[in-house]
Amino acid sequence: MITVDANARFSPGRIALLTRNLAASELPMAVITLGIVVGLNLVTLILGGEAPINNGMSPGGGSAPLWGVGVTLVGLYYASRAFKGMHGRYSTEWLLLPATSAEKYLAALVWLFVIWPIGSAAAASAASTLLWGIQSLKGDVAGLPWHPFQRSYLEALLSYWTIAPALIAGSAVFRKNALVKTAGVASAAAVALVLVSAPFMARLFKEPGVAGNLSFMNGRWIAEGNPRFEAAANRTQLLTDIWRYAILPCFALAYAYFRVAEKEAADEVQ
Amino acid sequence: MITMEAVTFGYGKRPLFEGLSLTFKPGGCYGLLGLNGAGKTSLLKLAAGALLPASGSVDAFGRTPGRREAAHLADLCFVPEDPAPPAMTAAQWVDRVAVFRPRFDRLRFNALMREFELPAERKVSAWSYGQRKKFALAGALASGARMLFLDEPTNGLDIPSKGQFRRALSAMQDPDRVIVLSTHQVRDLESLIDPVMVIHQGKAVFEAGAEELAARLSTARVPELSGRPVVAARRDAVGYSALLAEPGQALDLELVFEAAVQAPARLSAAMAGEAMGELKPEEALV
Numbered sequence: 176m177i178t179v180d181a182n183a184r185f186s187p188g189r190i191a192l193l194t195r196n197l198a199a200s201e202l203p204m205a206v207i208t209l210g211i212v213v214g215l216n217l218v219t220l221i222l223g224g225e226a227p228i229n230n231g232m233s234p235g236g237g238s239a240p241l242w243g244v245g246v247t248l249v250g251l252y253y254a255s256r257a258f259k260g261m262h263g264r265y266s267t268e269w270l271l272l273p274a275t276s277a278e279k280y281l282a283a284l285v286w287l288f289v290i291w292p293i294g295s296a297a298a299a300s301a302a303s304t305l306l307w308g309i310q311s312l313k314g315d316v317a318g319l320p321w322h323p324f325q326r327s328y329l330e331a332l333l334s335y336w337t338i339a340p341a342l343i344a345g346s347a348v349f350r351k352n353a354l355v356k357t358a359g360v361a362s363a364a365a366v367a368l369v370l371v372s373a374p375f376m377a378r379l380f381k382e383p384g385v386a387g388n389l390s391f392m393n394g395r396w397i398a399e400g401n402p403r404f405e406a407a408a409n410r411t412q413l414l415t416d417i418w419r420y421a422i423l424p425c426f427a428l429a430y431a432y433f434r435v436a437e438k439e440a441a442d443e444v445q
Numbered sequence: 446m447i448t449m450e451a452v453t454f455g456y457g458k459r460p461l462f463e464g465l466s467l468t469f470k471p472g473g474c475y476g477l478l479g480l481n482g483a484g485k486t487s488l489l490k491l492a493a494g495a496l497l498p499a500s501g502s503v504d505a506f507g508r509t510p511g512r513r514e515a516a517h518l519a520d521l522c523f524v525p526e527d528p529a530p531p532a533m534t535a536a537q538w539v540d541r542v543a544v545f546r547p548r549f550d551r552l553r554f555n556a557l558m559r560e561f562e563l564p565a566e567r568k569v570s571a572w573s574y575g576q577r578k579k580f581a582l583a584g585a586l587a588s589g590a591r592m593l594f595l596d597e598p599t600n601g602l603d604i605p606s607k608g609q610f611r612r613a614l615s616a617m618q619d620p621d622r623v624i625v626l627s628t629h630q631v632r633d634l635e636s637l638i639d640p641v642m643v644i645h646q647g648k649a650v651f652e653a654g655a656e657e658l659a660a661r662l663s664t665a666r667v668p669e670l671s672g673r674p675v676v677a678a679r680r681d682a683v684g685y686s687a688l689l690a691e692p693g694q695a696l697d698l699e700l701v702f703e704a705a706v707q708a709p710a711r712l713s714a715a716m717a718g719e720a721m722g723e724l725k726p727e728e729a730l731v
Contacts, residue, residue, distance in 0.1 A: 177544075178547075179515075179544070179545060179547065180547075181515060181516050181519040181520075181546070181547045181548075182516045183515065183516075184514065184515070186515065189515065189545065192541075192544060192545065195541075196541050196542075199541065200532075264527065265525075265529035266495075267490060267493075267495045267523060267525055268523075268525070268528070268529045270494075270495045270513065271493055271494070271495055271513075271518055271521070271523050272518065272542070272545060273515050273518035273519035273545040273546055274515050274518070274545060275513060275514065275515050276513060278515070437497075439495065439496050439497055440490050440495035440496055
C-alpha cells in the first residue's frame with residue numbers, strides 16, 4: 176500500500192497515487208478498444224482464415240505495423256487529455272487535490288511516457304501473439320507476432336515523443352477538443368514559421384533567392400527551375416532534428432508545466 | 446488563522462476586491478453573507494488557493510495558499526456549491542482521492558454515508574444532485590482538515606439532511622479549526638453561524654459574533670416604527686419586521702444582513718451602543 180507524507184514538499188508516493196488514478200480512469204477505454212479489435216480479428220480469423228491486424232508479418236522478424244500505429248495514436252489521444260481535469264466547472268477540486276502542481280504534472284508524464292508505452296506495447300504483443308497462435312493452430316501463418324523491438328515501432332515512439340508534448344501543452348491550454356485545436360494551432364504555427372524564417376534560412380545556407388527556397392522540416396521546397404521538394408543538406412537536417420526532437424518537445428513540456436502551476440479555478444462569481 | 450491583507454482581485458478588468466483585509470480565526474464557524482456577485486465563492490477560493498490575488502497577501506496557518514503546497518491542501522477542504530460527480534463508487538473514491546489526506550477518518554465517513562442514506566454500491570456520478578452534495582459534505586466532515594470552506598452547503602439538501610448536516614458540522618467545531626460557510630440560506634444555518642461576516646462592494650463591511658449580536662440586537666414584529674430603537678425594518682402586510690438595538694428573544698440574521706448592506710451607519714451605531722435617531726417609514730428596507 177502506498178502511503179503519503181502530507182508534510183513532504185515532494186512525494187514520489189503521491190506521484191505514484193496520481194499515476195495510478197490516471198491509469199484507472201483512462202485504461203477502461205483502451206481495454207475496451209483492444210477487446211473490440213481482438214474480437215473482430217478473431218471473427219475474421221475464424222471465418223476468413225486470417226487476422227487483418229497481424230497483416231504485414233514478415234518471416235525476417237515480424238512487423239504487423241498496425242499494432243504500433245494503434246498504440247501510438249491512442250497514446251496521443253491520451254496526451255491530449257492529460258490535464259483535462261484542471262479545466263471547467265470542476266477545476267477547483269482538481270486544483271485543491273492535496274498534491275503539488277509539479278506532482279500532478281509529473282504523474283501525467285509518467286503515465287504518458289512510461290506506463291502507457293510499456294503497458295500498451297505489452298498488451299499489443301500479447302494480443303498479437305494470441306491471434307498468431309490461433310492462426311498457427313490452423314496451420315496458416317507466416318512470420319512472427321508483433322513485438323515492440325523493431326525499427327518501425329521505435330520510429331513511431333520517436334514521433335510520439337515529438338508530438339505528445341505538443342498535445343500535453345494543448346491539454347493544459349484548451350478546455351475542450353484539445354486534440355483538434357492543438358493540431359490546428361501547430362499547423363498554423365509551422366506555416367507561419369516557414370514563411371517568417373524562409374529569408375533567414377536562405378541567407379544562412381547561402382542559397383540563391385529569398386522567397387524561392389523554403390526550408391521546412393527535413394527538406395526544402397525549391398521553387399526555381401523545376402519546382403520540387405528536396406531532402407535537406409546534413410547541416411539543415413541536423414538543425415531541424417535538434418529543433419524537432421529536443422527544443423520543441425522540451426519547450427512544449429516546460430510551457431505545459433507553467434500552465435499547470437499557474438492555473439486558477441474557472442472564472443465564477445457568486 | 447487565515448489572514449487576508451489588502452487583497453486585490455478581479456475577473457478581467459472588473460475588480461471584485463480592492464484592498465480587502467479580513468481574518469478568519471480558529472474556533473469560528475463563519476457565516477459569509479453577501480448579495481449575488483459579491484464575491485463569496487471567490488473569497489473562499491482565494492483563501493483556499495484556487496484563485497490567486499493580483500496584489501496583497503493571503504496567509505493560512507503560516508502558509509501562502511497560492512503556492513498550493515501539499516501540506517496546505519491536505520489541511521483544507523473546499524466543497525463547491527455543485528460538487529464534481531466522480532465516476533466511481535464511494536469506496537473507490539476513498540481509495541483514490543481521500544488517500545491523499547492522511548487524517549481522513551474512514552469510520553466517520555462510512556458513518557456519515559449511512560446517516561445520509563447514500564447508495565454506496567452505485568457510482569457517485571449516477572446520484573442525484575442532493576446525494577452528491579451530501580457525499581461531498583461527508584468527505585469534508587471526515588477529512589480531518591483544519592480549514593473547511595463550504596459554499597452554499599445546504600443547497601440541494603432535503604429537510605432531514607439539513608438537520609443531519611447541522612449536527613455533523615456542530616461535532617466538527619474545534620478551537621483549532623476554521624469553518625467558513627458561504628450561504629444565502631441563513632435560516633438553515635443560523636444556529637451554527639458564529640461569527641457572521643458580510644461582504645459588500647469588495648469589502649468586509651460587517652463582522653460580529655453571536656454573543657455580541659445577542660447582546661446588542663434582536664428582531665421583533667412591530668406595528669409602527671416610532672417609540673422603539675429600530676435599526677432597520679422591512680414592511681409587511683400588518684406592520685414591520687424590525688431589527689431592534691436592544692437584546693431580546695429572537696434574532697433574524699437575514700435582517701442583520703440587510704441592515705449591513707442597506708443601513709450600515711445605523712447598524713454600526715447600534716453595535717457601538719450609540720444613538721441612531723428614529724427610523725422613518727420611507728427608510729424601511731427594500
